Amino acid sequence: MLQDVVIENMQLQHEAYVNRMARPAAPAQPPEGIGIVAVVPGVGLQRVFESLGVSAIVAGGQTMNPSTEELLSAIASLPNEQVIVLPNNANVILTAQQAKSLAESRNDRTRRVAVVPTRTIPQGISALLALNYQADLEANLRAMEEAAHSVQTIEITRAVRAARVNGLGVAQGDVIGLLNDELCATGQDCAQVAISILERIHAERMEVITIYYGADSARSEADAFAASIKQRFPAQDVELIDGGQPHYKYIVSAE
Template sequence: MGIVVILGGAYLHLTGQDVEDADLGLATSAGQIDPSQLSSVSVESDFLDSSVESEWGYCTQSMIQGESLDIEQVRADLAKTAESLVIIGDDRFIKVHVHVENPGVALTYGVSLGELDQIKIDNMSLQNQDWASGHQGRNAPKSGVALVAVAPGEGLAQLFRETANASVVSGGQTMNPSVAQLINAAESSGGEDVILLPNNKNVAITAVQATERENETQNLHVIPTSTVSQGIAAALAFNPQVTAEQNLQAMNDAVAAVVSIEVTRAIRDTTVEGTPVSEGDYMGLVEGKLSVLEASAESALLSTLAGVGLSDDHIVTVYWGADTDEETTQAVAEKIEEQTPGIQVDLVFGGQPHYPYFASVE
């Protein structure tokens, strides 16, 4: 929002509209504090929940007194284990402020250089819990539409949070969330209308069951996304500033426009849709249906993509899983670009288990 205001001010100046007060036409977005609430600030419950779950570590401060101290070396050494570094001083006195998981590491390092003074250590995790608990009871429900998404990996969870301000429930294949978990997430979101993205065909059944609960103050809706790729497409189409009905239409349209691909490995001999599958085979799935069998995850992804008919006006997004790495995924992306010159390939860390790759084609 700050960037929008800066750019808006620059635009007014460059177009000769310099004024002391200007209306930049900014809509109040989810998470922004309404002026009427300033007397008793309310903090959104989804932010509080994610904040409390975070590990903040220790704010560690000290003064190092020594001879011929090298401040740049001190900064470089502490940067290996610490965050939020503020290092100032000279060759005799260096003031250190760092955030670390273990304050002893920073203090031991300081002692190795000279005498320590003005030592101060604060547990930021406990400070944050105290702060959050003071706001939990003061939360006013948000009006409008909120989003709850089920995600099987931390990278995907972060993607849903960043793109759509979604409340995220951990789950997916072999780890289906319960009806209660989905309802709790919906209630914590505070929206009058809440849209659920199950992102798995089994979880979709649970999501429908969640909508059947009685709640006079909140309406639950389900976009029956059966894959993560569909869920991300729907999340990108989500707009908290319009009605639930408008969102449902736009999000369903987005789901229909994307082709979902999944790559997973068979854990035993089986038969899938009449095709024999051996333990260890990598299966390429299109919209949940078996497309190819290959010896490696990368060849399964490439063969499956080739089968959907790529062209240079398509966009392929590949989400690599917990057991894959960026370097290997980059090599796959280069092969896709070689096979279809001019195509756009985006790579995103998903962190999902069981599936080396998810991919979408738009």
Template sequence: MVPGNSAGPELDAALDDALLEAGARHVVLLPNGRGLTATVEQAAGRAWERGREVVVVPTASPVQGLAALAVHDPGRRPADDAVSMAEAAAATRRGELMVARRAALTWVGRCEPGDVLGLVDGEVVLIADDVPSAAARLLDRMLTNGAEIVTALTGQDAPPTLLGSITGRLRADHPEVELTGYDVRVPDAILLVGVE
């Protein structure tokens, strides 16, 4: 899994080194960020030129990367495994809470700096004043069509009680949904949510 969303010469060199040193016949790369796919695909191309078998599974968020890893089976043929991983990632809707850094016009209205924005699959779907209500509204929206599994990753600026709040909300309103939460302090987001 490739963390963060910053690409540059340092990331290129780190990916090249990791792919050369992996020692595996087959390597799967998960970008886990909207802006990293091209960088990771270029690294995979350079590895192919050096005789390494590398496949990129498109993941736009770490929650999609976790869904892909959950179905990874090293005993399966590499091509079949990559397809299964890609299908799991694609079937995972991704949500995110972040704080607006500047005023902007979104699909749901105007936001101001400091507003909490809820995004689903990269589109702003809600604007809120506080994190707990934004998290509840985001989850309700993402679970409208049903789900079996929710994965939540807290961000570096998340309130310490956020995972507990989400757990309580899901137990009360969606007891059929299995929640897995990790306090990982992801950068640039308050909360990342995957719904399968």
């Protein structure tokens, strides 16, 4: 299946990233020293994160933020002495930091908990691709934050009400496009809105465009969306994955 090929390709990207950083290739699964907790919406996206070595997944995301107790429970469920939390949503970062503080204060044994403040799903995936289980925690935190900041995130959805944001007038039902959480494009066609944002960030200079289609997008619709992106950016690798996320018809990463 295409999704299996794409996930395998992500694992190859992980190895390539580590090699570029002149480090030994990381093992496929984390050792006892490090555990990863990630907040992820959608079964397809959860599968991607699991394939990249995430130890515990907490369901959540836009409009369905997990509680501090849910994150704390996920951290406590791991046997690892070091735990990294990926919130993958700006609204979850504070909750993750609160869970970190509580986990460290409640635990009788020595445990380090760190939060990499990923604001989007693509940032979380890029952070995981930069993770090297043979490096120490501090080195990994630096590498993961750097990788998270290197990816551009585009989210495509429909407006639930009329509004005016960032100088853009939006009517109910319009397609809207967010770039790194900021509304920057509107229109009637999902692909055209996404392309306008990709042009804005000069995606023609990037290597990979990955599309995660949501629960509200049929596969045939997603195929057509990806084909439009590929037609506009023929030199880039365009990958399509069933993310299954709610709210966003498409989440697009470019790096």
